[in-house]
Amino acid sequence: MNTKYIDLINQTFDFPQEEFKVNKGQLHFHGIDLMQLTQQYGAPLKFTYLPQISNNINRAKQWFADAIEKHNYKGSYNYCYCTKSSHFKHVLDEALKNDIHIETSSAFDIDIIENLKAEGKITNNTYVICNGFKRVQYVTNIARLINNGHKNAIPIIDNYEEIDLLSQEIKGKFNVGIRIASEEEPKFEFYTSRLGIGYKNIVPFYKNQIADNEKVELKMLHFFINTGIRDNAYYWNELLKCLKVYTSLKKICPSLDSLNIGGGFPIKNSLGFEFDYEYMIDEIINQIKLTCEEEEVEVPNIFTEFGSFTVGESGGAIYEVLYQKQQNDREKWNMINSSFITTLPDTWAINKRFILLAVNRWQDSYERILLGGLTCDSDDYYNSEQHMNAIYLPKYNKDKPLYIGFFNTGAYQETIGGFGGLQHCLIPSPKHILIDRDADGNITTRLFSEQQKSEDLLKILGYEKQSEPVTSEGLEVAKVYN
Structure with a gap:
């Protein structure tokens, strides 16, 4: 029987595709080993694959050039x-x-x-x-x-x-x-x-x-x-x-x-x-x-x-499934180590769909699940309403960590989510990785931003030690010297 996650994807879609391939049970995106990326930087993380921006620009320019000539x-x-x-x-x-x-x-x-x-x-x-x-x-x-x-x-x-x-x-x-x-x-x-x-x-x-x-x-x-x-x-x-x-x-x-x-x-x-x-x-x-x-x-x-066509397909996010909650006889909730509301706000605000795939364990059997975020908000979830179909992922196993990826998330999510600022329930923004290729076509990565720390959020909230208030006398002195 074809009961593995890879069998499900192969039977449901035309797969592999130009940007997605599987090697030894692990997902590769434009030739990038996503498990290797995750092991190097940890999860949750966001990434931007910069060459895809140029790829899409030049695709569109060529389509217009062809139509203009025709x-x-x-x-x-x-x-x-x-x-x-x-x-x-x-x-x-x-x-x-x-x-x-x-x-x-x-x-x-x-x-x-x-x-x-x-x-x-x-x-x-x-x-x-x-x-x-x-x-x-x-x-x-x-x-x-x-x-x-x-x-x-x-x-x-x-x-x-x-x-x-x-x-x-x-x-x-x-x-x-x-x-x-x-x-x-x-x-x-x-x-x-x-x-x-x-x-x-x-x-x-x-x-x-x-x-x-x-x-x-x-x-x-x-x-x-x-x-x-x-x-x-x-x-x-x-x-x-x-x-x-x-x-x-x-x-x-x-x-x-x-x-x-x-x-x-x-x-x-x-x-x-x-x-x-x-x-x-x-x-x-x-x-x-x-x-x-x-x-x-x-x-x-x-x-x-x-805008979205230029940058959207360059972005992705990777999360780890922390735990599974069986809430009734039919609903299993896989809890991710971040939040959909804060990191992919369009999934919450406008039920926007993104490509969702397991990053690892493609050779394992699968199950139907719901995905939940870490905030205490009942709307912090991703399910078939956003995903177009029921969500199937490799079966949860507490001894075999499961990582999942959302793809083509490069447009709007950071600015709508308030990059670098406060997040709902003070869930920190994940680290962000930039991926490029050198002159020889080799993949290079660099850290663009670290995951937010508690002191970053406390400073915004005003909990950092404040300087002494300036008296009216002090203000008069400042006026003289300015």
């Missing part, structure tokens, strides 16, 4: 990385090796851009697409970037006040884009995105605030779908509505030459994941070209903003 498309393609998916320097450093551009969403993003410029990782030729609702600090930082010579910084107008706010601080002429407030899927609780300007209002907005404004030039129309690029009626309908706005604007605004089809690609969330990226890109290029030909306008340069 359709004899006259516009250019520009790959942007949206930093909100992961702001870490090691992520930006890897991504920027591949001749890409950047999308920002808040004021402090601009400080990161300036830091990367100082290091030579970004030049004035790099497009910086500034999205988001802009208030004082964000406007000030964008203006500083443009005033210092970064003319390829393009603020995307999100509301009717932003042009005036930017004009007050930017010296000389500057380029802008306009974000379309797309209509949301029918299942949403609201009809229209809170971000951007409505379809029907964009042409009047251009006429009223930009057409006769000698300081501002419209270069880009920004189209963003919250659910991402998917092959369904909703996406294609919204794209065609966007293209109608683009062609109407282009006829009265010669400077408009770019279309940003924001909204990312899905990433692999199970071993059974299927998505035809090449078909989607080919059809998007085709639809844009056909619409522009029908309306007799030039095709736009294409910009995309891929």
Whole structure:
């Protein structure tokens, strides 16, 4: 009988796969022996496999190049990385090796851009697409970037006040884009995105605030779908509505030459994941070209903003199963040595699915289980609701430690989880490992951050010994010397 865990995976999925293979009962990820990694650094741990960032960027760039050549498309393609998916320097450093551009969403993003410029990782030729609702600090930082010579910084107008706010601080002429407030899927609780300007209002907005404004030039129309690029009626309908706005604007605004089809690609969330990226890109290029030909306008340069697609598949997390609790005649709870709420918050917040596989003991028999985290919160679990199927893992054996891995976790989890800060029930953030390859293709690893210690959390909470309070007299003395 085929009762081993490896038999279950082989019978259920097309396995092994490009990034996953099993050797001597242990899982390898992109050629990395995960048990060896775990033995070296311990668990729980998180890791980032940096080469996968470049791999995905170059896959997308090649798909667009192929579609542009096939359709004899006259516009250019520009790959942007949206930093909100992961702001870490090691992520930006890897991504920027591949001749890409950047999308920002808040004021402090601009400080990161300036830091990367100082290091030579970004030049004035790099497009910086500034999205988001802009208030004082964000406007000030964008203006500083443009005033210092970064003319390829393009603020995307999100509301009717932003042009005036930017004009007050930017010296000389500057380029802008306009974000379309797309209509949301029918299942949403609201009809229209809170971000951007409505379809029907964009042409009047251009006429009223930009057409006769000698300081501002419209270069880009920004189209963003919250659910991402998917092959369904909703996406294609919204794209065609966007293209109608683009062609109407282009006829009265010669400077408009770019279309940003924001909204990312899905990433692999199970071993059974299927998505035809090449078909989607080919059809998007085709639809844009056909619409522009029908309306007799030039095709736009294409910009995309891929965040999760860029960094998501580079990340993973490894936990140890500490104990098994038999709560009734059917439910077995495998308790991990960390928390889902704190380390993979999307599993808790939006029931997001990640690939889950045993790291070791693939030759052992398996059982159906539930996974529980260490916090005292009843929602700290991972089960079939998130996982797409019932969860099966090698049978618990207190004498044979079991390690499990979650994969493609590289986008959003650290920032949503509050990396370096307080965690629910004071569960410490696990250590984080960076994995790379040297010039000869050999795997290299380095520790990016240690697991949080109690003193780290106590300091945030104010339990560290405080300095003596300053008296009013002391404040007066300080004023004199300052």
